[in-house]
Amino acid sequence: MTREWIINTAKEREQELIKLTSDLIRIKSENPTGTQREVVDFVKSYLSGAGIEHEEVSVNPEYPCVLAKVGSDEGFSIILNGHVDVVPAGDLSRWNYDPYCGTVTDKLILGRGTSDMKAGVAGILFAMKLLKESGAKLKGNVRLHIVSDEETGGEFGTKWLCDEGYADGADACLVAEPTSNSTIEIGQKGSNALILKSYGMPAHGSLGNYKGENAILKLAKVLEGIGRLHNVKGRYSKDQEEALANSKFIASQKLQVKGIENVIDHVTANVGIIKGGTKLNMVPDYCEAHVDIRLPIGVDTDELDREIMAMIAESGVSGVEYEADWKNKGNSTPMDAAIVQAIKKNAEKIWGIDVLPAYQWASSDAKHYRNLGIPTIQYGPSNTEGIHSYNENVDIEDVRNAGMIYILSLCDLLGL
Structure with missing residues (x-):
């Protein structure tokens, strides 16, 4: 009763x-x-x-x-x-x-x-x-x-x-x-922050095309390759496959964008904040970008680290490093x-x-x-x-x- x-x-x-x-x-x-x-x-x-x-x-x-x-x-x-x-x-x-x-x-x-x-x-x-x-x-x-x-x-x-x-x-x-x-x-997915840091050489802004090394432009070249991080996939057990299929179906139905179902089992990387330079008339010697990284279930973070290092290397610039601890899986x-x-x-x-x-x-x-x-x-x-x-x-x-x-x-x- x-x-x-x-x-x-x-x-x-x-x-x-x-x-x-x-x-x-x-x-x-x-x-x-x-x-x-x-x-x-x-x-x-x-x-x-x-x-x-x-x-x-x-x-x-x-x-x-x-x-x-x-x-x-x-x-x-x-x-x-x-x-x-x-x-x-x-x-x-x-x-x-x-x-x-x-x-x-x-x-x-x-x-x-x-x-x-x-x-x-x-x-x-x-x-x-x-x-x-x-x-x-x-x-x-x-x-x-x-x-x-x-x-x-x-x-x-x-x-x-x-x-x-x-x-x-x-x-x-x-x-x-x-x-x-x-x-x-x-x-x-797990939410994490990736911080990319670029170091350059200051100079007077009026000589920017000839002297100094612009940290903002260097980092911009690295960020052109950010899409390669989206290729890193999660790994799902057999018991998780039905829920994964449900998730992809729901994402495609709700979001109505071609390929959007991949947001479930792939890494996503959104460049949300860029900070660089101190004065308009100076060639900036430092720039950093904060990237919102979402990690799918079962992702291999070592693979993600390798992709980040490859992205930096393929940009052709030097003096760029990154930090991330991948604490949220x-x-x-x-x-x-x-x-x-x-x-x-x-x-x-x-x-x-x-x-x-x-x-x-x-x-x-x-x-x-x-x-x-x-x-x-x-x-x-x-x-x-x-x-x-x-x-x-x-x-x-x-x-x-x-x-x-x-x-x-x-x-x-x-x-x-």
């Missing part, structure tokens, strides 16, 4: 979930330009109202985390993770509405953070509240990790929680980050993990469509849990076109269904 009560109550109180999402959106929690205090206090107040014990922890008081637990110390333990910080709204004139309006229309919820990822946060908070209210004897526990430092790298959020042992003993983790309703993210969760199968089963039941476990071309906080050996997935409501852009929104149907999928999956995993 407990499971039936939880499901029926979730359906009866779906407007509570929609309002919770709207209330979160109305709290401006930009990172790095704002404060997280108000939104974190809101989460704590919500948990208090639900009778859920919680605590605030932090290594940096500007980026507090909220922890909570429902259930027993024995049995299956699952972490629900979500971040409450959002990227800045940017140019307000480019928005069709106040980015922090939280307006609920007949089909949408409007505002910054609706998809990334306050709708997901609302879903996991609502699910946890219903489990607590039900009084169910869970065969395990649900642990909540709400963080406020994801959009600037997670150093003071999920990474710190994992480093400090707050995730120890978990058997699974659900990160309610935005995905499509038909995709469960079970792996991602591609990471994944097995398709047969309990959390993957529970979400897949219930998402397919709710949506009536095939839901594919797949790898993502970007990265997120999920990697910190996977690095501890915790099977981790991402699944959350979203309209991807507004994420990190203008006029962000989320479908009410997505929010409602995601909340129910979380509830059903938790019931399955915790023996209800």
Whole structure:
């Protein structure tokens, strides 16, 4: 009866979930330009109202985390993770509405953070509240990790929680980050910085064609060959081949660019920043380029190093070096993990469509849990076109269904 009560109550109180999402959106929690205090206090107040014990922890008081637990110390333990910080709204004139309006229309919820990822946060908070209210004897526990430092790298959020042992003993983790309703993210590429450095010889700018050695021009010749790094591929086990095929299909369908499916299993290299020179009238003696390198699962970093050195050598210039430590590798969760199968089963039941476990071309906080050996997935409501852009929104149907999928999956995993 407990499971039936939880499901029926979730359906009866779906407007509570929609309002919770709207209330979160109305709290401006930009990172790095704002404060997280108000939104974190809101989460704590919500948990208090639900009778859920919680605590605030932090290594940096500007980026507090909220922890909570429902259930027993024995049995299956699952972490629900979500971040409450959002990227800045940017140019307000480019928005069709106040980015922090939280307006609920007949089909949408409007505002910054609706998809990334306050709708997901609302879903996991609502699910946890219903489990607590039900009084169910869970065969395990649900642990909540709400963080406020994801959009600037997670150093003071999920990474710190994992480093400090707050995730120890978990058997699974659900990160309610935005995905499509038909995709469960079970792996991602690793994000790393490659810094190329070029050294030249200064001279007066008026003699630039004759004297000195221009470090900017030298590095430009090296960067002409950056595309060769895209030829380095990842390596996938037989058990990973189905998810890889799913991922390539999804990328080609979503991104609609010829050959774009290769973004999944090949290295990508984006020259994001170039710094060089000190004065207009001087031949620059130093230049550096920062390159965003994404590593697929199973990549051979020694092969990548060899390609970088070959790229420099083939440019024909001297005095160029590089640094990179490749600390963030591609990471994944097995398709047969309990959390993957529970979400897949219930998402397919709710949506009536095939839901594919797949790898993502970007990265997120999920990697910190996977690095501890915790099977981790991402699944959350979203309209991807507004994420990190203008006029962000989320479908009410997505929010409602995601909340129910979380509830059903938790019931399955915790023996209800």
